[in-house]
Amino acid sequence: xxxxxERVMDDIISSPNVFGCVFVDHQGLCLGAKGDASxxxxxxxxxxxxxxxxxxxxxxxxxxxxxDDTKRCIIHRNGTVTGAIYKTN
Amino acid sequence: xxxxxxxYNRAMEVPGQLGYLLLNEEGAVLSSAGExxxxxxxxxxxxxxxxxxxxxxxxxxxxxxFKTLSLTYDQHCYMVCLSNRKIHIVKKSLNIPTSTNELxxxx
Numbered sequence: 001x002x003x004x005x006e007r008v009m010d011d012i013i014s015s016p017n018v019f020g021c022v023f024v025d026h027q028g029l030c031l032g033a034k035g036d037a038s039x040x041x042x043x044x045x046x047x048x049x050x051x052x053x054x055x056x057x058x059x060x061x062x063x064x065x066x067x068d069d070t071k072r073c074i075i076h077r078n079g080t081v082t083g084a085i086y087k088t089n
Numbered sequence: 090x091x092x093x094x095x096x097y098n099r100a101m102e103v104p105g106q107l108g109y110l111l112l113n114e115e116g117a118v119l120s121s122a123g124e125x126x127x128x129x130x131x132x133x134x135x136x137x138x139x140x141x142x143x144x145x146x147x148x149x150x151x152x153x154x155f156k157t158l159s160l161t162y163d164q165h166c167y168m169v170c171l172s173n174r175k176i177h178i179v180k181k182s183l184n185i186p187t188s189t190n191e192l193x194x195x196x
Contacts, residue, residue, distance in 0.1 A: 020149065036148070036149050037146065037149070038146060038148050038149075040146075041145065041146035041148075044141055044144060044145055044146070045145070045146075047141050048138060048141045048142060048145065051134060051137050051138050051141055052134075052138060052160055054134050055131065055134050055135075055160065055167070056162065059162050059163070060162070060163065062160040062161055062162050062166075062167075063160070063161040064138075064158070064159070064160055065157075065158070065159045065161070066142045066145055066150070066155050066157075066158050067155060067156060067157045067158070067159075068150060068154045068155045068156055069156065071149065071150065073145055073146070073149075073150065086146070086149055
């Protein structure tokens with residue numbers, strides 16, 4: 001499991017403009033982080049995915065994008081796992 | 090009537106726009122229309138999201154530095170923009186008819 005997540009994170013971090021990624025379980029605990037992403041952000045990323053899922057509970061969880069002038073954080077929940085990818089614009 | 094009403098009334102004519110909400114810093118609804126008319130539940134959820142998103146990862150994103158937030162579903166999306174101490178929320182359809190489709194219908 002850990003090896004598989006490591007491989008997925010390596011693939012993500014090698015994508016263009018990506019400088020960090022973090023994976024979180026349904027309890028907000030960090031499954032793994034790579035690049036500039038900190039493991040401490042796992043809880044808040046899980047909480048953001050939880051809050052967004054309340055908006056339209058009848059639909060699949062949305063893709064959440066938090067953006068500033070130069071960077072964006074893309075968060076998506078799939079089943080019990082939430083992934084966040086940090087990208088430069 | 091709010092100062093922004095004429096702007097948003099024009100914006101409601103934009104193809105694909107389903108509704109809008111204009112909130113103040115405290116999350117109170119200042120103006121709304123379409124599917125989001127007086128939708129305080131959506132306003133509360135998005136205010137909660139903004140509070141969480143302001144501290145997403147302080148080492149990478151300085152606190153309260155973000156400008157826009159979007160939530161994308163299969164068929165529609167919500168765009169949230171912070172400007173002039175107000176929160177602008179727009180709900181848009183992602184299936185906007187293109188001019189080619191309209192032409193086909195006309196034929």
